[in-house]
Amino acid sequence: MAGERYFELRDRLLDCFGRIEELAAESGVSLKDDPDDPRERLVRNFRVAALGEINAGKSTLLNALVGAEMCPAGPLPTTREFRHYGFGPAAGERRRGDDWVECPRQHPMLETIELIDSPGTNLPEARIRERLPEVEQADLILVVFPAANTWTAATWDIVSALSDDALGRTALVVQQADQKQAEDLRVIRGHMTDLCLKKVGRELPILCVAAKLALEAKRAPATSREGWAASGFSAFEDFLNDRVCRAPEREHLILRAAHQAGRVLREVEDGLDRQRRSMDDDGWFLSGLEREVEKLRDLVLEESEKARAAAGRFFRGEVDDQCRALEARLRFLPSLKRVFFGDPLASEIETEFGARLQEAVQAFARIEVDRLMEECHGHWDEVRPRVVDRMGMDPGEQPPMDDSRAGLIDRFTRRLQRGLAGVTTALRVRARLDPMLRRRNLLLKVLLAASLVVLTAAGVCGMSGRDGTGLVLLAVAAVLAVVAGLHAWISARRITVAFREELGDSETTFESALEADHAEAVRFLFREYGNGLIGVRRQLADRKASLEPRSKRWDALFLELKMIEQDMGT
Ligand SMILES: Nc1nc2c(ncn2[C@@H]2O[C@H](COP(=O)(O)OP(=O)(O)OP(=O)(O)O)[C@@H](O)[C@H]2O)c(=O)[nH]1
Ligand SMILES: [Mg+2]
Known part of the structure; x- marks a missing residue:
């Protein structure tokens, strides 16, 4: 058929050109408008x-x-x-x-x-x-x-x-x-x-x-x-x-179209190069942001001494409350009951103290999570527009921490409570209280028993007509009861003071036990926060991955165009 070779070449060129433009569009390379596109006339039969x-x-x-x-x-x-x-x-x-x-x-x-x-x-x-x-x-x-x-x-x-x-x-x-x-x-x-x-x-x-x-x-x-x-x-x-x-005009047209296809292909190459460079830059930019998050975390960790001091205050408050509760239960009458029916006070105080400390840690965790989340939000508000501006990707309005605030508090608390178990054992509340209470109860028991024995003897003397002896014994019984009362009062104060002092000394034990767990909890929270940037990194990686097949297509189109140009020359 007449012109078969020419039309075959023309169609190959037009097809190749079309695919070059497709690649340009997919790669987001904007091409200059050519008001005198030779293809309009070339495509005509x-x-x-x-x-x-x-x-x-x-x-x-x-x-x-x-x-x-x-x-x-x-x-x-x-x-x-x-x-x-x-x-x-x-x-x-x-x-x-x-x-x-x-x-x-x-x-x-x-x-x-x-x-x-x-x-x-x-x-x-x-x-x-x-x-x-x-x-x-x-x-x-x-x-x-x-x-x-x-x-x-x-x-x-x-x-x-x-x-x-x-x-x-x-x-x-x-x-x-x-x-x-x-x-x-x-x-x-x-x-x-x-x-x-x-x-x-x-x-x-x-x-x-x-x-x-x-x-x-x-x-x-x-x-x-x-x-x-x-x-x-x-x-x-x-x-x-x-x-x-x-036909000279057609020859000219097909040559111009081939040149134009080559020019567009170069523009696509430049565009892909630019994108590759800009993605590398974006990668550096993201690494910078990740370093910022790490710095912020380290800053928070440096300041965590203050936070732990606040936890120490919580601890002191709990010790005061617990001492007041102890003093109240060591009054004479409640003590009397326990002298004769057994004394579970030490284990009660230990259980209560443990429970109060748990609550204190929870309150502390709540305050800490709020403080840290505020830090993260402040940082995110500043980071987000920079990411949008620089990379054209929106990482989201909120730092995408996986957990809600309640979830974070819960995890934070659980981490701190791991250390708390050790603290409660180290404080040995029951072991400290028990001997003091036992000594006190023993003396009280002896004094009261003696008072009762003397009182009984006074009664026997009174009944047998020895009123003088009876009265003396009665006085002795009264003195013994008063001594027992005094002992109950004084020992209650002494035990409370000793208890307060010993627990007060444990404040540093409490703080240092929290130290490692608190730091770990902070790191964990910041890891969650830093994950917000992982989404952006993933998008960047996807973009980078999409460049690879495009580069391969570019190579194939380049070779195809070269072959068409060679065939045109023969
Ligand atoms: N001998 C001979 N006769 C031919 C040849 N080509 C055409 N004819 C005859 O010439 C006459 C006219 O042919 P067409 O092809 O209709 O001529 P045309 O120029 O299209 O004529 P219009 O359509 O009327 O303008 C027909 O009867 C054809 O058979 C040829 O190569 N040799
Ligand atoms: Mg005719």
């Missing part, structure tokens, strides 16, 4: 127009090209309007004005070469000149003369009317050459060349063909070998092929 007098054989010539009876032809004036044959379903035929018909046909040749048939130049109603600007757009204008009459004035007038530019794309065809001898044709050529020089001042290519024979040969190739040879159509098709492949 090659157009061949036939002009000439009635019965010159225009329609038969075009039919011979496609090898089918596509254009109506006959001995009477047949073509009465311009008929433009392009590729498409025949049902799409439609008129454009009263002298132009668009005639789509499913013939494969029309996919690349379109044909324009015209009414005879000497047909009275034909408005050839009016349509001439449109016909001049064709890539090849064939002016057809019947071999029997190559000097029809109407047709030569049209040749004279063609623009200089269009003349560069014009050839004269002597049709029905089978009706003339070779010698006659030689003379005819000579006359036509002279006439051409006279009319337009330049020589135009002249081709002699017998299209009817060529058409018959194409339709029945086996039986018409001689007819094909006599038709001179091979030379005509070679000429057409050469025109399609070497």
Whole structure:
């Protein structure tokens, strides 16, 4: 098929160019607008127009090209309007004005070469000149003369009317050459060349063909070998092929399109390079932010001594409360009851103290989490606009800590309470209280028992009439009871003071036991906070990963374009 190689190259180039643009769009590379995109004209099919007098054989010539009876032809004036044959379903035929018909046909040749048939130049109603600007757009204008009459004035007038530019794309065809001898044709050529020089001042290519024979040969190739040879159509098709492949304007267009594709490809390369660099920079920027978070965490850890001092205050408060509770329970009457029915006070105080410390730690955790979250929010408010501004990604309005505030407090508390178990054991509340209480109870018991024994003896003396002895013993019993009361009061104070002192000394034990767990809890909270940036890192990694296949596509397109350029040069 005429121009097959050219159209194959053109289609490869257009396809490659399209994919280069797709890659540019996907890579976010904005391309400069080219108001003079050669592809608009390149994508247009090659157009061949036939002009000439009635019965010159225009329609038969075009039919011979496609090898089918596509254009109506006959001995009477047949073509009465311009008929433009392009590729498409025949049902799409439609008129454009009263002298132009668009005639789509499913013939494969029309996919690349379109044909324009015209009414005879000497047909009275034909408005050839009016349509001439449109016909001049064709890539090849064939002016057809019947071999029997190559000097029809109407047709030569049209040749004279063609623009200089269009003349560069014009050839004269002597049709029905089978009706003339070779010698006659030689003379005819000579006359036509002279006439051409006279009319337009330049020589135009002249081709002699017998299209009817060529058409018959194409339709029945086996039986018409001689007819094909006599038709001179091979030379005509070679000429057409050469025109399609070497038409200077088309050659120029395809070259420009190839250059433009190369330019766009370079722009894409620059764009991908820029993106790669900017992603590396973004990576550094993120590392900077992560270091900031670490610094903030270390600052918080440095200041945690203050926070632990606050925890110490909590501890002191609890010790005071517990001492007051202890003192109240060591009063004389409650003590009396415990002397005779057993004394679980030490274990009660230990359990209560443990529970109060748990509560204290929880309150401390609440305050700490609030303080740390406030720090994190403050930092996030400052970091977020920087990330949006720099990377065009929004890391979210809130620092995306996995847990809610309640969850964080719970985890923080649990971590601190791990250390608290050790503290409670180290404080040995029960072990400290127990011996003191036991000593006190023993003395109380002895004093009260002695008082009771003496009281009983006083009663016996009274009953046996020894009133003097009875009274003395009664006094002794009273003294013993008073001593027991005094002992209860004094020992209660002493135990409370000793208890307070011993627990007070444990404040540092409490603080240092919290130290490691508190630091770990702070680190854990900041790890959660720092995870907010992991989402941004992940997005950055995805972006980076998407560059890899694009770079590979770029390489493939580069090679493809080079091969097209090489094929264009051969
Ligand atoms: N002998 C011979 N006759 C031909 C040849 N080509 C066309 N004819 C005949 O010439 C007549 C006119 O052919 P068309 O192709 O219809 O001519 P046309 O220029 O399209 O004519 P209009 O459409 O009327 O303007 C037909 O009867 C064809 O059979 C040829 O190569 N040799
Ligand atoms: Mg015709």
